[in-house]
Amino acid sequence: MDYTIIVVIEILRAISWLVLLAAGLGIIFGMMRVINFAHGEFLMLGGYTVIMSTKAGVNIWFAMLVLAPLCVGLFGVLVERLVIRFLYGRILDSLLATWGLSLLMIGGVTLIFGNTVEGVSTPLGAVDIGAYSIPAYNFVLIFFAALFMVAIWGVMKFTRAGLIARATMQNPAMAEALGIRTTWVYMATFGIGSAVTGLAGGLLAPLTGVVPTMGVNFVGQSFITVITGGASMIAGTLSASTLLGSISQGMTILTGPVYGDAALLLAALVLLRLLPQGITGRIFTRSL
Amino acid sequence: MEKPVAKDPGFYIMVLIGLLIMFGAPIWFDLFAIMQVTQYVVLSVYALSLAYIWGFGGILSFGQSCFFGLGAYTFAVSSINIGETTFPFILSFVLPAAFGAALGYFMFYGRLSDVYLGVVTMVVTLIFWKIINHTAGPEYSIGDARLGGFNGIPSIPILNMPGDPDAWLDPAQMFKFFMFLLIVVYIGLRVLIASDFGRVSVGIRENETRSSLLGYDVRRHKVIIFAIGSGIAGMAGAMWATYQTFIDPNAFSLEMSAKALIWVMAGGVGTLAGPILGVILLQWLSLKLGTLQFLNNFVILGAILMVLVLALPRGLVPSVKHWALTGWEMFRRRERAAPPAKEVTSDV
Amino acid sequence: MSDADDHKVIRTTGLTMRFGGVTAVDHVDFALNEGELRCLLGPNGAGKSTFFKCLTGQLTPTEGVVEFRGQPITGWLTHDIVKLGIGIKTQVPNLFNGLSAYENVRLSARRKHLAPMARQKAEEMLEKCGVTDLAKREVGLLAHGQRQLVELAMVLAGEPSLVLLDEPAAGMTGDERDRLARLVLELSRNASVIVVEHDMAFIRQIAKQVTVFNRGAIFREAPIDEIMRDRAVQEIYLGKQADVAA
Numbered sequence: 012m013d014y015t016i017i018v019v020i021e022i023l024r025a026i027s028w029l030v031l032l033a034a035g036l037g038i039i040f041g042m043m044r045v046i047n048f049a050h051g052e053f054l055m056l057g058g059y060t061v062i063m064s065t066k067a068g069v070n071i072w073f074a075m076l077v078l079a080p081l082c083v084g085l086f087g088v089l090v091e092r093l094v095i096r097f098l099y100g101r102i103l104d105s106l107l108a109t110w111g112l113s114l115l116m117i118g119g120v121t122l123i124f125g126n127t128v129e130g131v132s133t134p135l136g137a138v139d140i141g142a143y144s145i146p147a148y149n150f151v152l153i154f155f156a157a158l159f160m161v162a163i164w165g166v167m168k169f170t171r172a173g174l175i176a177r178a179t180m181q182n183p184a185m186a187e188a189l190g191i192r193t194t195w196v197y198m199a200t201f202g203i204g205s206a207v208t209g210l211a212g213g214l215l216a217p218l219t220g221v222v223p224t225m226g227v228n229f230v231g232q233s234f235i236t237v238i239t240g241g242a243s244m245i246a247g248t249l250s251a252s253t254l255l256g257s258i259s260q261g262m263t264i265l266t267g268p269v270y271g272d273a274a275l276l277l278a279a280l281v282l283l284r285l286l287p288q289g290i291t292g293r294i295f296t297r298s299l
Numbered sequence: 300m301e302k303p304v305a306k307d308p309g310f311y312i313m314v315l316i317g318l319l320i321m322f323g324a325p326i327w328f329d330l331f332a333i334m335q336v337t338q339y340v341v342l343s344v345y346a347l348s349l350a351y352i353w354g355f356g357g358i359l360s361f362g363q364s365c366f367f368g369l370g371a372y373t374f375a376v377s378s379i380n381i382g383e384t385t386f387p388f389i390l391s392f393v394l395p396a397a398f399g400a401a402l403g404y405f406m407f408y409g410r411l412s413d414v415y416l417g418v419v420t421m422v423v424t425l426i427f428w429k430i431i432n433h434t435a436g437p438e439y440s441i442g443d444a445r446l447g448g449f450n451g452i453p454s455i456p457i458l459n460m461p462g463d464p465d466a467w468l469d470p471a472q473m474f475k476f477f478m479f480l481l482i483v484v485y486i487g488l489r490v491l492i493a494s495d496f497g498r499v500s501v502g503i504r505e506n507e508t509r510s511s512l513l514g515y516d517v518r519r520h521k522v523i524i525f526a527i528g529s530g531i532a533g534m535a536g537a538m539w540a541t542y543q544t545f546i547d548p549n550a551f552s553l554e555m556s557a558k559a560l561i562w563v564m565a566g567g568v569g570t571l572a573g574p575i576l577g578v579i580l581l582q583w584l585s586l587k588l589g590t591l592q593f594l595n596n597f598v599i600l601g602a603i604l605m606v607l608v609l610a611l612p613r614g615l616v617p618s619v620k621h622w623a624l625t626g627w628e629m630f631r632r633r634e635r636a637a638p639p640a641k642e643v644t645s646d647v
Numbered sequence: 648m649s650d651a652d653d654h655k656v657i658r659t660t661g662l663t664m665r666f667g668g669v670t671a672v673d674h675v676d677f678a679l680n681e682g683e684l685r686c687l688l689g690p691n692g693a694g695k696s697t698f699f700k701c702l703t704g705q706l707t708p709t710e711g712v713v714e715f716r717g718q719p720i721t722g723w724l725t726h727d728i729v730k731l732g733i734g735i736k737t738q739v740p741n742l743f744n745g746l747s748a749y750e751n752v753r754l755s756a757r758r759k760h761l762a763p764m765a766r767q768k769a770e771e772m773l774e775k776c777g778v779t780d781l782a783k784r785e786v787g788l789l790a791h792g793q794r795q796l797v798e799l800a801m802v803l804a805g806e807p808s809l810v811l812l813d814e815p816a817a818g819m820t821g822d823e824r825d826r827l828a829r830l831v832l833e834l835s836r837n838a839s840v841i842v843v844e845h846d847m848a849f850i851r852q853i854a855k856q857v858t859v860f861n862r863g864a865i866f867r868e869a870p871i872d873e874i875m876r877d878r879a880v881q882e883i884y885l886g887k888q889a890d891v892a893a
Contacts (some may be wrong), residue, residue: 021592044414045414046414046417046418048361048417048421089404093306094605094609097609098608098609101612102413102414103359103413103417104612106359106414106417107359107560107564107604107607107608108604108605108608108609110361110557110560110604111557111600111601111602111603111604111607111608112558112601112603112605112606113601114553114597114600114601115601115602115605116596116601117596117597117601118594118595118596118597118598118599118600118601119334119597119598121595121597122594122595122598130602227425227553230421230422230425231422231425231426231429234418234421234422235418235422238414238415238418238419270430272425272429273426273430276422276423276426279419280419281405283405283409283411283415283419284405284408284409285409286411287410287411287412287415372768495757495762498750498753498754498757499747499754499757500745501743502743502746502754505743505744505745505746506741506743506744507744508705508741509741509742509743510726510736510754511724511725511726511729512703512725512726512729512735512737512741513726513729513754513755513758513801514726514729514730514758514805515726515758515807516724516726517726
């Protein structure tokens with residue numbers, strides 16, 4: 012019984028991990044059909060914000076939940092204004108530019124903080140479940156993954172901003188004709204997506220430590236999750252995370268984390284061969 | 300665009316320059332300089348592999364280094380095991396091409412869109428890089444060759460004369476051979492692009508729907524283009540491995556993929572001469588900038604890539620050509636009243 | 648293959664195409680005889696273009712069967728269908744914009760002929776469509792009517808035995824339209840042709856038998872003179888179909 016609970020929690024954690032990694036990217040992709048190739052570096056930036064401010068004496072929860080999303084969100088808005096907005100409608104160019112940004116950020120952070128691993132200890136201790144003991148932080152991850160999904164769904168479904176966002180997503184030209192400034196919608200979307208990514212990066216930082224090149228370790232998982240999910244933000248991210256999280260966790264338990272990633276990709280390739288628009292391109296097409 | 304290769308002066312000029320360097324350089328330059336130039340030659344072959352699939356097949360791969368690395372490791376492992384280099388060199392073309400075809404099958408028969416294509420090529424490369432980095436232990440060996448993980452594979456054999464494993468090429472001979480390969484790849488691609496297959500590829504790049512409405516199988520075409528590009532990249536990897544006599548997982552790195560993209564972008568997508576120029580210019584530039592203390596390679600590459608996308612999306616060669624043409628037309632317009640109608644220009 | 652099919656170039660049975668809740672093509676039974684020239688009429692949104700796309704495999708029909716000379720081709724890929732000998736001019740000219748007119752046409756001719764013959768064929772088709780002087784121009788920069796003619800040359804260069812023309816006269820000048828009418832008539836001597844058009848003057852120049860589409864279904868099928876006199880058809884075009892259907 013205890014073991015079953017542990018396995019369930021482990022799988023939930025794996026799924027939550029992917030949700031956290033992919034949520035911000037999924038928001039941007041869902042709205043703008045742009046994949047931010049600097050996504051890994053946005054996570055890295057969130058991580059650095061937490062570690063550096065914690066070292067400066069800031070409360071770790073405040074750093075994680077407020078500072079990280081704030082910093083990365085503002086950075087995202089800046090990037091949108093300076094780079095992305097010139098490239099709407101030129102999807103390939105936006106990929107190239109964000110990739111350039113990714114390299115620039117790795118190089119820049121290396122110059123500032125050096126190429127060393129920094130870390131803080133994981134807050135909260137362990138929780139005992141019967142004979143087993145697991146880190147309580149796992150529940151934080153699961154909680155925030157669930158919160159992200161519910162919050163995005165709630166905002167999109169029930170608020171005016173969400174309605175504007177959905178309208179722009181469906182038909183930008185029409186939204187523009189109704190007096191919505193779509194450029195602002197895109198700017199806000201990119202900012203919010205970045206903020207969510209920053210928060211995720213902050214939450215992951217105590218687990219992984221931070222180093223300028225850390226983004227590389229996450230982009231694979233994030234990209235695969237988002238494109239496998241397809242264009243719907245919530246249904247896509249959730250279904251892909253669930254499917255791929257289970258597969259990679261299973262593979263990791265069997266052979267170790269390196270092949271977990273390979274299994275993830277292989278599963279995604281087969282899936283994309285069958286459903287080229289991702290899961291939500293064929294199933295759950297009407298969902299958010 | 301359509302001008303038979305045989306009638307294009309640019310083609311002859313390029314080949315002539317190539318031959319001149321191939322035979323002239325060993326006479327004019329010392330050994331050290333020759334070794335340096337060899338590096339540019341290898342990277343030019345690598346750049347051409349992407350220039351072809353992107354410029355003439357419309358396939359933007361963010362993971363060209365995947366095939367470069369695959370070729371390099373294929374050559375390293377097989378030449379260490381076999382003890383001669385002719386067959387491994389051929390294998391380093393064939394194996395990446397086959398892998399490219401397999402990956403291409405998933406991507407193109409799945410009809411993945413551009414964004415998805417970019418992501419998949421990048422992620423595949425990442426995974427190769429990760430896996431090869433994790434092969435440091437002695438248990439990861441293929442025959443006599445230890446993969447060595449992040450330490451890489453040392454003592455890779457130098458190319459030998461076919462059939463005579465003891466007749467190693469000296470640096471000047473190696474340079475000549477590589478230069479010969481570059482010229483062969485350039486001519487081969489030019490002829491391929493001008494062939495009917497190449498024309499259909501360009502048609503597919505321009506309009507996939509129309510191509511299939513004319514009865515051409517877009518998916519099969521793209522797989523073939525992608526496989527050819529992968530093979531050439533793999534061969535460049537093998538050249539790199541034998542030139543350095545050493546290879547490490549950085550061959551698979553995103554940096555290496557980014558470089559290829561940058562060279563092609565800088566030189567101009569849709570040309571072959573441009574990317575070669577891009578290699579020479581940007582490698583030289585990053586060599587100069589790399590000596591500055593306050594910069595590192597990532598910053599330089601990233602900045603160049605962003606500037607190219609935002610300011611020079613057409614690339615250097617087409618931009619210069621365009622400026623020259625506009626200038627020429629303005630000049631002519633002053634001469635004659637009627638401006639000439641716009642005709643499609645030839646691509647070098 | 649039944650005997651009746653021997654004379655049918657294309658036959659659809661219960662062809663249906665739904666997009667979500669919208670039924671764009673609704674149980675269409677359509678057949679075209681060998682060598683026939685047929686015009687499709689119908690207001691915008693009647694499902695004509697969708698019908699064409701189902702024939703060429705650009706869309707896979709939700710229900711129903713498409714047969715080409717008795718062979719079921721439902722669900723085939725576009726390029727395989729086209730290779731059977733179907734040429735299509737789409738509603739919005741669908742060209743290789745970055746290439747010259749000659750290169751466009753040659754790409755089509757080359758699929759059937761070896762290089763020297765393909766060149767000759769391409770030049771011949773450009774000549775036939777009256778766009779030889781545009782041969783070296785980039786088609787992305789041509790006027791709409793010129794693009795239509797280039798696309799027509801491209802379709803003809805593939806030597807199809809069934810030609811589908813979706814609004815070929817749109818954007819054409821009077822001269823260009825007359826030339827087009829002559830071309831279509833000439834074409835129909837060697838091939839079966841289906842033309843979607845709104846331009847009644849043009850239709851009168853070429854058509855004998857006409858099929859009228861409305862709301863995704865076949866509304867009338869009759870000789871042109873009858874259709875011209877048909878009150879109900881006129882009403883459809885005037886947008887009063889609700890009254891007429893009753």
